Amino acid sequence: MVSVKDIAARCNVSVATVSKALNGYSDISREKRDYINAVAKEMGYFPNSAAIALKTNRTYNIGILFLDAANNGLMNEHFARVLQGVKVEAESRGYDITFINHHIGARTMTYTEHCHYRGVDGVVIACIDFDEPEIIELVNSGIPVVTIDHVFHNITSVISDNVKGVRDLVLYAHSMGHHKIAFIHGDDSSVSRDRLASYYRTLDELNIKVPESYVLVCPYRDAEMAAKRTKQLLAEKERPTCILYPDDFTAVSGISVIEQEGLRIPEDISVIGYDGNSYARAMEPALTTLAQDSEVLGRCAAAHLVQMIEKPKTALVERVVVEGKVMVGRSVKKL
Amino acid sequence: MVSVKDIAARCNVSVATVSKALNGYSDISREKRDYINAVAKEMGYFPNSAAIALKTNRTYNIGILFLDAANNGLMNEHFARVLQGVKVEAESRGYDITFINHHIGARTMTYTEHCHYRGVDGVVIACIDFDEPEIIELVNSGIPVVTIDHVFHNITSVISDNVKGVRDLVLYAHSMGHHKIAFIHGDDSSVSRDRLASYYRTLDELNIKVPESYVLVCPYRDAEMAAKRTKQLLAEKERPTCILYPDDFTAVSGISVIEQEGLRIPEDISVIGYDGNSYARAMEPALTTLAQDSEVLGRCAAAHLVQMIEKPKTALVERVVVEGKVMVGRSVKKL
DNA sequence: CCCAAATGCTAAATCGTTTTCGAGTCTTAA
DNA sequence: TTAAGACTCGAAAACGATTTAGCATTTGGG
Numbered sequence: 001m002v003s004v005k006d007i008a009a010r011c012n013v014s015v016a017t018v019s020k021a022l023n024g025y026s027d028i029s030r031e032k033r034d035y036i037n038a039v040a041k042e043m044g045y046f047p048n049s050a051a052i053a054l055k056t057n058r059t060y061n062i063g064i065l066f067l068d069a070a071n072n073g074l075m076n077e078h079f080a081r082v083l084q085g086v087k088v089e090a091e092s093r094g095y096d097i098t099f100i101n102h103h104i105g106a107r108t109m110t111y112t113e114h115c116h117y118r119g120v121d122g123v124v125i126a127c128i129d130f131d132e133p134e135i136i137e138l139v140n141s142g143i144p145v146v147t148i149d150h151v152f153h154n155i156t157s158v159i160s161d162n163v164k165g166v167r168d169l170v171l172y173a174h175s176m177g178h179h180k181i182a183f184i185h186g187d188d189s190s191v192s193r194d195r196l197a198s199y200y201r202t203l204d205e206l207n208i209k210v211p212e213s214y215v216l217v218c219p220y221r222d223a224e225m226a227a228k229r230t231k232q233l234l235a236e237k238e239r240p241t242c243i244l245y246p247d248d249f250t251a252v253s254g255i256s257v258i259e260q261e262g263l264r265i266p267e268d269i270s271v272i273g274y275d276g277n278s279y280a281r282a283m284e285p286a287l288t289t290l291a292q293d294s295e296v297l298g299r300c301a302a303a304h305l306v307q308m309i310e311k312p313k314t315a316l317v318e319r320v321v322v323e324g325k326v327m328v329g330r331s332v333k334k335l
Numbered sequence: 336m337v338s339v340k341d342i343a344a345r346c347n348v349s350v351a352t353v354s355k356a357l358n359g360y361s362d363i364s365r366e367k368r369d370y371i372n373a374v375a376k377e378m379g380y381f382p383n384s385a386a387i388a389l390k391t392n393r394t395y396n397i398g399i400l401f402l403d404a405a406n407n408g409l410m411n412e413h414f415a416r417v418l419q420g421v422k423v424e425a426e427s428r429g430y431d432i433t434f435i436n437h438h439i440g441a442r443t444m445t446y447t448e449h450c451h452y453r454g455v456d457g458v459v460i461a462c463i464d465f466d467e468p469e470i471i472e473l474v475n476s477g478i479p480v481v482t483i484d485h486v487f488h489n490i491t492s493v494i495s496d497n498v499k500g501v502r503d504l505v506l507y508a509h510s511m512g513h514h515k516i517a518f519i520h521g522d523d524s525s526v527s528r529d530r531l532a533s534y535y536r537t538l539d540e541l542n543i544k545v546p547e548s549y550v551l552v553c554p555y556r557d558a559e560m561a562a563k564r565t566k567q568l569l570a571e572k573e574r575p576t577c578i579l580y581p582d583d584f585t586a587v588s589g590i591s592v593i594e595q596e597g598l599r600i601p602e603d604i605s606v607i608g609y610d611g612n613s614y615a616r617a618m619e620p621a622l623t624t625l626a627q628d629s630e631v632l633g634r635c636a637a638a639h640l641v642q643m644i645e646k647p648k649t650a651l652v653e654r655v656v657v658e659g660k661v662m663v664g665r666s667v668k669k670l
Numbered sequence: 671c672c673c674a675a676a677t678g679c680t681a682a683a684t685c686g687t688t689t690t691c692g693a694g695t696c697t698t699a700a
Numbered sequence: 701t702t703a704a705g706a707c708t709c710g711a712a713a714a715c716g717a718t719t720t721a722g723c724a725t726t727t728g729g730g
Contacts, residue, residue, distance in 0.1 A: 001451060003716055014680045019718060027678060046444070046452050050394070051716035053385035054685045060440075061433075074415040075613065084409050087434060094440020096453065098396075098431055099422060105395075105429020109381070116336060117381050118431065223617045249617065256619035278410065279614045282558045282584060284591035338686055349710045354688060362708060386686035389715045 002043045010043065011036055022047075053119055062090055062305060063100040063120035065111060065138075066127050073127040076221060077277045078247070078294050082148060085298020086124055093306045095121070102134065111138045122305045124148060126298075130190070144308040146301045150190050151319060156308070158300040158320040162194040165290045166244065168326050169272055170202040172288070173242045177335030178270065182214040182240035184229045184250065192246075195274075199244070211238065218246055226250035227257045234261060234269075241270060242332060248273035248280040248289055255287075255331075266333035276327050286329030293322050337378045345378065346371055357382075388454055397425055397640060398435040398455035400446060400473075401462050408462040411556060412612045413582070413629050417483060420633020421459055428641045430456070437469065446473045457640045459483060461633075465525070479643040481636050485525050486654060491643070493635040493655040497529040500625045501579065503661045504607055505537040507623070508577045512670030513605065517549040517575035519564045519585065527581075530609075534579070546573070553581055561585035562592045569596060569604075576605060577667065583608035583615040583624055590622075590666075601668035611662050621664030631657050 004022070008015045013036065020028045021036035022045075053059045066073045066083060073079045090097050100114050100123065111134050115123055126148035128135065139145055139152050147157040166183075173181050183199045186192040196215070203210060213236060218225045226245065230253075233240055245251035251273035255265055263269055265285055273280055276291025300320050308315040339357070343350045348371065355363045356371035357380075388394045401408045401418060408414045425432050435449050435458065446469050450458060461483035463470065474480055474487050482492040501518075508516050518534045521527040531550070538545060548571060553560045561580065565588075568575055580586035586608035590600055598604055600620060608615055611626025635655050643650040 001716095004718095005716075015717080016680060016682095016719080017678085020679090023718085029678060032678085046448050048389070048454070048716050049452050050385045050388035050454055051685090052718080054383070054389055054687090054716080055718050057685085059385070074409065074419050075412060077410060077412075080409040080415055091434075091436055091439055094442075096433055096439065098433060099426075101426055104426055104431065107429075113381050117384050119383070119385055221613075223613075249613065252614060253617045256617060256621075259619045277614075278556075278558075278584065279587060279612075282588045282591060283618065284594045286591075336686095339688095340686075350687080351689080351710055351712090352708085355709090358688085364708060367708085383686050386715090387688080389717085390686080390688050392715085 001048070002045045003048070004045075007036065007040050007043060007045060011039055057119070059119045059121055060095050061098050061118065061120045062086075062095050062302070062309075063115050063118065063123040064097050065100045065123060065125040065135075067101065076127070077279075078275045078292060079127045081294030082126055082298035082301075085295035085300075086302040087298070088295075089299040089302035090306070093302070095302075095306065110134050112141045112143070115141070115143055121309045122146075124298075124301045124305055125150075126301070144305060144312075146305045146308070148297055148301050154317055156304055156315070156318045156320070158297055158304065158322065160191075160292050160294075160297055161321045161323045162191055163198040165274070165292070165324050166195045166198045167202045169244060169274075169290055170199060170206075172326050172328070173244075173270070173272065173332060174206055174208070176242075176270070176332050178242040178332070179208055180214070180238065180240040181208070181210065181242045181244065182216070182233050183244045184216045184218045184226065184233075184246060184254075185244075186246040187217055187219045210240075211236075214240055218250060220246050221249045223250065223253035226253040230254040230257045231261075234258070234263075239269075241335065242272065243269065244272045244274070246274060248275045248277040248287060251287060251289070251331075252279070252283070266331050270332040272332060276324070280329065281327070285331050288329040288332045289327050290324050291327040292324040296322050336383070337380045338383070339380075342371065342375050342378060342380060346374055392454070394454045394456055395430050396433050396453065396455045397421075397430045397637070397644075398450050398453065398458040399432050400435050400458060400460040400470075402436065411462070412614075413610045413627060414462045416629030417461055417633035417636075420630035420635075421637040422633070423630075424634040424637035425641070428637070430637075430641065445469050447476045447478070450476070450478055456644045457481075459633075459636045459640055460485075461636070479640060479647075481640045481643070483632055483636050489652055491639055491650070491653045491655070493632055493639065493657065495526075495627050495629075495632055496656045496658045497526055498533040500609070500627070500659050501530045501533045502537045504579060504609075504625055505534060505541075507661050507663070508579075508605070508607065508667060509541055509543070511577075511605070511667050513577040513667070514543055515549070515573065515575040516543070516545065516577045516579065517551070517568050518579045519551045519553045519561065519568075519581060519589075520579075521581040522552055522554045545575075546571075549575055553585060555581050556584045558585065558588035561588040565589040565592045566596075569593065569598075574604075576670065577607065578604065579607045579609070581609060583610045583612040583622060586622055586624070587614070587618070601666050605667040607667060611659070615664065616662070620666050623664040623667045624662050625659045626662040627659040628657050 004015045004018045008018045021033040100111050122144035124146050130150045149159050151157045185196050216229045218229045251271055273287045273289035276289050280287035280289045339350045339353045343353045356368040435446050457479035459481050465485045484494050486492045520531050551564045553564045580589055586606055608622045608624035611624050615622035615624045
């Protein structure tokens with residue numbers, strides 16, 4: 001590998017001069033700067049990120065915390081998309097991304113320690129149990145952080161508009177003539193709470209009363225539990241005409257048991273998902289769902305993080321909310 | 336951040352001694368070693384990876400090349416799983432992973448340059464157009480490399496057993512009484528070629544002849560093209576009784592148009608996917624498909640790469656093949 | 671024509687480690 | 701008693717860059 005020293009030798013100047021030429025400093029003559037840059041290019045020079053990091057304390061690396069209990073954030077298309085979003089945005093701004101975890105090899109470290117070890121310039125946190133003490137530690141560590149789909153005091157966060165999301169979904173179902181709208185919601189998290197509250201509020205607004213038994217909990221992407229919950233709803237004496245699921249995947253699982261019971265979608269019962277997975281669009285009948293703008297979620301997070309890193313003065317803590325939109329399929333029947 | 340220098344000061348020894356204690360060298364007394372380690376722990380010492388990288392030329396970072404033309408490798412559940420696999424295996428061996436690309440910020444660099452810039456210890460290449468000249472350059476750069484689902488001369492690779500995969504699928508269909516088995520295969524790549532050859536060979540073995548029109552091409556995960564190809568097959572005067580798709584996603588798209596044509600799965604026509612996506616299992620009817628052991632694919636790749644990195648002497652170039660297995664759903668009818 | 675300021679460049683320190691080599695001390699055997 | 705090993709330990713160089721402070725040289729104003 002060719003280093004600044006090599007270039008300096010070849011150009012008969014000092015390494016300081018080379019460094020300045022390479023970084024476009026002003027106290028260097030135009031000709032010398034151009035000459036050095038030309039030579040550097042010709043010699044195939046590329047900086048050594050470790051040396052730069054050591055000297056400047058900047059790695060141009062951003063950490064990403066991205067694992068749920070089951071450790072399968074990547075299998076979830078929504079989160080895969082947000083990851084994709086932060087990746088492309090970060091890269092376009094000159095940053096690489098590094099996964100942060102707490103068991104690197106034999107030694108275990110906290111998330112914060114891992115961040116310091118790798119010297120990441122900032123971290124985006126998503127798809128994780130935000131109540132872990134380690135997360136709290138990280139958020140308070142002084143490292144620039146932005147969270148996705150969770151808000152901490154004094155930390156900028158970008159969140160999907162879950163309130164508007166289920167509101168739009170409920171309104172859509174209502175506009176299709178549904179009044180008996182059940183809601184299988186995700187397990188405890190701020191996202192789930194927002195959605196649930198919005199469900200209640202919207203129904204209230206519409207002057208619709210639903211029995212308590214219409215509201216059931218089911219972990220995200222838990223096909224088995226979704227099946228069980230669906231059976232419970234089908235057994236209701238006043239059976240709902242429309243079911244909202246926590247996500248598209250559980251919706252598909254629900255559809256599966258509904259059809260196994262000999263009922264048809266949407267003729268006998270309507271179903272609605274959440275997320276806007278590619279499968280939802282491709283299947284028959286196409287699933288009506290709320291398409292989250294997952295990639296934009298990720299891009300916003302990365303963009304704000306870089307802003308905080310590069311212009312800390314100008315960065316105020318913000319709540320960015322990105323809206324999704326209902327994707328009308330054929331899984332909801334007009335009553 | 337506390338450095339070895341701080342520890343040295345606190346312990347009244349030299350930094351050299353601290354370094355030796357921390358790294359378990361032998362030329363240091365047992366007591367002093369234990370003492371220094373205790374102090375280090377108490378002071379909350381963590382090494383600085385940049386400094387170590389600079390000095391030792393080892394980053395404990397492995398690069399991962401993971402993008403297709405559409406730049407959406409992550410949306411593909413199969414590849415998400417292999418990524419997950421390399422991630423957990425790498426992490427368990429003490430390595431972080433870094434995405435490699437060629438437009439980092441304003442400056443563009445080749446994959447090889449990016450690898451040198453970040454100083455990754457090795458690279459795993461997957462989900463990419465292996466014919467790109469940049470890939471060839473990287474493979475020949477001297478950086479330890481392992482490829483997934485593609486073999487290069489003199490490079491160790493881990494590949495999914497595509498030959499056995501479609502063979503098992505075809506045999507299964509045959510065992511269910513199918514003779515008119517169509518194959519919509521992926522676009523050009525070594526994976527597609529293996530699968531196609533295996534399809535022909537297995538039919539040959541079974542003494543089954545299929546018309547040329549039964550074999551159609553369709554890019555992976557291209558729902559629209561899959562729909563088009565499906566319609567073509569349905570229009571055949573000698574309509575196939577069973578269709579193999581390039582992947583589960585296109586299979587779902589195919590099912591969709593089949594049902595829109597008023598045909599039933601599997602009563603009127605049987606369909607088979609490839610990959611074993613979670614959706615395939617959850618939907619109704621459950622899709623018969625070949626479940627690739629995607630995570631193991633990734634784990635193997637990472638494991639072999641680390642072996643090459645840490646014990647170059649012992650590392651011979653290998654072809655590791657990992658088998659999948661047919662996952663029987665309800666989408667194939669017994670004739 | 672002289673002094674001050676601007677310009678162009680370099681030497682050297684520095685970031686946090688690892689590693690070599692030599693030096694000092696202590697055993698042990700002849 | 702002494703020479704030769706074993707043990708311990710530390711000084712210093714090195715990795716590849718950035719950055720500060722200062723030295724020359726040139727320029728411009730009065």
